[in-house]
Amino acid sequence: MLPDIALHRPASLAAAVAGLDWDHVGYAGGTELVPALRLGVRRPTALIDLKRLPELSGIEEAVDGDTETLSIGALTTHRQAAASPAVRRLAPMLADVVAHVGNVRVRTTGTLGGNLAFAEPRSDLATVCIALGAGVDVAGPRGHRHVSVDDLIVGPYESSLEPDELIVRLVVPTPHDPGARYWKLQTMERPTLGVAIVPGEEGVTVVVGAAAERPVRVVVPSGADAETALDAFCAGVELISDMTGSADYKRAVLRHHLAGELLGRRAA
């Protein structure tokens, strides 16, 4: 059984934010929070149900000049995002990634906001959001602020959110280079390695996730310097050993994958 806990259901964003602190935590799908309560790694005295807040719902597109922004409510589940025509059209890589998170049940209840706020070090979503330059709209008692996902994710299970702040929406700038792609190696319920590749003007942005304390971003120049840059990155990137494989194993897989993708050949 879970420990005894209270439940509050605020009807407005302001009321929700006013009720949040270390002991009163927001929750959406509960896919991370319920096991965390059961294991005793989180010990709040009350849950604030976020599921009734309209500001955190829905998927919208906003046009500003020639950039279109995709605004995805924090409560959007992985399945809703994967099925959304707007997400599929404007951010196909994101749609594809959320369509392959965990299993169908996790995708049915787990939300994008909960995934990012929990800062699970093996989050595919965080890796892809950093590669796409996405950010989150955060609400707190002092008002709203915009934070890039790169700044949101601090370390394993550590975000830069204050205890009284909520992710309201995920904001994804578009369009992306059609060559943007994500690959993951996965043998257990969470990925072993995730690699996002987004071609751009200064080179190719590579973000490596799941295998480090937090996603690692690097820009690999195109042309003659690519191989040297890639070798230096692969040799130096700090990876962690865990049940899914040693750091050396992950480094070898990463090197092999990036050589194939960026240099057009497989490393020996």
Add this chain to the structure above:
Amino acid sequence: MNVVEMHCTVNGRPVRDTVLVRLTVAEFLRDRLGLRGTKVSCEMQVCGACTILVDGEPVSSCCMLAADLDGRRVETIEGLARGGELHPLQAAFWEHNAFQCGFCTPGFLMMSKALLDTEPDPGPELVREWLDGNICRCTGYRSIEQAVLSVATTRDGDGRPG
């Protein structure tokens, strides 16, 4: 102890109850309602033994609070057979030897139902994708996949075998 009022329908039957906030849906079904067909194993959303449908969608009852069932429609394995007649999926599992010890079976059946309700004619790839989060330690999965595919190809418009 913190409690909350809730009402929902379980297999079509209205249920009104005052439950502990800390009660999971699996505990609610098994211990409050005596519906023990829903199994619990990993309690981490990994094995799928506890799969039920809420508003037609598959969820892990081990990781959902009973409080969150308020106003919703719950389907469990106990609601699958109608008046002693097996659901086509149950009959197919029987015909294809898709279970041995049977512990995983309620979860596989509910997940398969969710799939066929969403996509009546899935190919093998989609069946594997949907059943990917359910673990069976006995069968080796092949017979389960075949059972689900057999229902997909034989049933007619109203969901009964054609």
